[in-house]
């Protein structure tokens with residue numbers, strides 16, 4: 001791949017894509033950026049996606065929606081096209097609530113993500129990364145996604161939740177399912193084995209929550225249980241849902257971020273050479289990968305009243321999709337937006353969201369990304385694509401997207 005991340009589509013093609021914006025189109029999945037460029041060329045579009053929905057892509061318009069939870073609610077009613085936002089039934093979680101419920105959820109997790117905790121994480125993440133790298137045989141072709149990117153965030157999250165290492169295997173299928181979930185089409189039923197496993201994982205976390213009540217530790221479950229028991233404001237269902245959102249929100253996203261960062265570096269030799277010379281630039285490489293290929297491309301809000309975004313009238317009580325994947329390449333905000341530039345400053349991408357729902361896991365994800373890139377390059381001085389002509393295949397949906405595999409060699 002060149003220093004430019006993707007080719008430009010022709011202007012005539014662009015206007016067609018804009019008019020017919022269709023996230024179900026296989027062409028969209030193959031190259032969403034062509035659609036995004038079309039969307040970025042004008043004000044928000046309104047399309048039928050189960051329900052007539054507004055699609056917001058320009059950076060300024062995205063900020064307007066994400067910063068205004070009063071007009072753009074995170075409580076998404078169940079209606080055609082919004083089924084996937086109801087995977088926990090009516091049980092609440094921070095993502096899909098508004099204040100004051102949302103504020104209560106954030107308070108429950110605040111102590112687990114306090115700056116002092118985050119700083120203390122670094123040696124742990126370093127040790128986990130070292131352990132995983134030590135297991136990779138660089139003398140043969142290996143898939144970074146399977147052997148490293150998916151594993152590091154799983155180790156990390158089990159640690160954060162206080163899941164004992166001996167129970168680690170219990171969570172592996174959860175991560176695999178989270179990748180399956182991300183690929184489900186809107187309205188598709190959940191796979192039967194997912195439901196069966198869901199019951200088992202529910203029982204497992206129920207037991208862990210009981211244990212933590214009897215013998216609290218310094219993990220996310222103990223902290224949330226303590227806040228729960230003191231404040232008496234969160235139900236067991238909500239606590240379980242919080243744990244699930246944390247696991248499902250943390251693992252596939254962080255895995256996709258790590259794979260994208262490594263992919264962009266290995267396909268942009270000048271940028272790779274810069275990081276090899278100055279490992280402190282690894283943090284910038286992670287930010288640029290997050291901007292170019294965000295693990296979460298799109299989020300949804302629901303208008304509480306008739307309002308206006310980017311000059312377009314939005315009807316009351318209608319879905320509003322915010323495409324961070326497009327806003328991150330808005331030429332009005334990011335000069336030369338398709339170019340991979342690890343020293344880009346500022347790099348205020350929207351990949352962790354914005355406003356009150358800004359990702360609670362951004363700090364640990366960034367620590368993992370930076371250490372993963374630095375230590376991988378250090379451990380494998382000859383790291384490269386196994387096949388220089390290899391083309392990436394993406395898994396996921398319009399909402400979440402990441403590399404399916406990343407075959408590498410290091411010999």
Ligand code: HEM
Pocket residue numbers: 094095096106245246247249250251253254257294295296299300350351352353354356357358359360361362364365
């Ligand atoms: C590269 C990795 C990650 C990315 C790209 C990412 C992305 C996002 C985005 C875009 C949102 C906001 C969604 C919205 O406004 O609708 C969000 C929220 C959230 N993220 Fe992350 N995330 C990542 C890692 C993590 C990690 C490591 C954790 C937990 C340890 C986590 C837990 C959450 C939770 C609980 C929320 C809901 C926050 C709220 O609604 O107030 N995420 N994430």
